[in-house]
Amino acid sequence: MSTDLFHRSGRLRKGYHREQVEDFLDRAKQVWDAGGPPGAVTSWHVRTVGFDLRRDGYDIGAVDEALDRIEDAFVxxxxxxxxxxxxxxxxxxxxxxxxxxxxxxxxxxxLGLGYRVGEVDALTARIRDHLVLGRPLAVDEVRTSVFRAGRGSRGYREAPVDAFLDRVVDVMRRRGSG
Known part of the structure; x- marks a missing residue:
């Protein structure tokens, strides 16, 4: 009898690392059931979580669908x-x-498209320098940033990057910086 939470991707295809998925889902359930503690797991954590890819891992689509439902509940x-x-x-x-x-x-x-890793990392370095060191960076530079496409693992998934940049813009505005 199998105790897998999701279908497996198979031996020839990669899927999400099963143990990482299970650990994250366990932590999210504990936080949900306890009603907190605040900030331990939020909708943002669910939206931006990433897992290593492994052969015979959990089916990516099935896990992503479950994460979407969990994120909606946290929101x-x-x-x-x-x-x-x-x-x-x-x-x-x-x-x-x-x-x-x-x-x-x-x-x-x-073969999916994402944002080029180097370009995103360059912007995040500028954001870090702004927030930590006070170097100049305008909110609009973050809000209107554009990245060239990176295919497959040469790119970051777009949704987590976009969500992060939205949060950066909010932080910068609340700080009155940029």
């Missing part, structure tokens, strides 16, 4: 509880910026 709860403090948003942005180049966001899938 609803967050809206009922009131807006997150901007300090929590800023802490999330700074945590993401601490990740190394090439590891800040989930990579693209197979």
């Amino acid at each position: 609803s709860r967050e809206e009922r509880a009131g807006p997150n403090s901007w300090r929590e948003a800023e802490e999330g942005v700074l945590a993401r910026l601490q990740r190394g180049d090439g590891t800040r966001f989930p990579r693209g899938r197979a």
